[in-house]
Amino acid sequence: MSGERKPVPSAPSALSEPAKTKGPTPSKPSSDVVVLGPPTSDGHGVHVLRARNDRVEAGELRALREGQPIVGEIVSLEPRKDQPRICDVRESWSPKPRATSASALPPHKGPAQVSTTAYRDGWDEIFGSARNTSNAKKPNRDMN
Numbered sequence: 717m718s719g720e721r722k723p724v725p726s727a728p729s730a731l732s733e734p735a736k737t738k739g740p741t742p743s744k745p746s747s748d749v750v751v752l753g754p755p756t757s758d759g760h761g762v763h764v765l766r767a768r769n770d771r772v773e774a775g776e777l778r779a780l781r782e783g784q785p786i787v788g789e790i791v792s793l794e795p796r797k798d799q800p801r802i803c804d805v806r807e808s809w810s811p812k813p814r815a816t817s818a819s820a821l822p823p824h825k826g827p828a829q830v831s832t833t834a835y836r837d838g839w840d841e842i843f844g845s846a847r848n849t850s851n852a853k854k855p856n857r858d859m860n
Contacts, residue, residue, distance in 0.1 A: 748805040750777070750793060766805065786811075 753763035761778035780790065789810040793803035 748807070750791075750803045750805050752777070752801045752803065768805070 748768040749766070751765045751767075753765065755762055756776055756778075761776045764775055764777045766773045766775060775788070777791075777793075780786070786809075790808040792806045792808055794806065795801075795803050
């Protein structure tokens, strides 16, 4: 395989012109659509543009492989009859949303509870170390 990239023929511009359909038009077009682009540089996937929830996302579409981690979502695509490079998306699985920095904080207020070496040394000087308690006289904790 040479280092030269061959130009990929561009798909018809379906986003700039309304698609001409024959027969009855669907009552509600899909709100989750993918436009297939050129193959990825390693040849194992395809670049895509995905339009959903009033935003456009760029990404890659790759086949699932047994034993390999899943990166992103698992989707099924249905090519449109009039434009095969435009597909309606059916989402099969998506990862849980990542925790935001605010929700990842511990539930308590105040500074982080950090125990440094200086803090431990000071504690040992004031209250005695746990290592030296074997020789020290143990307090009588009997209630009677």
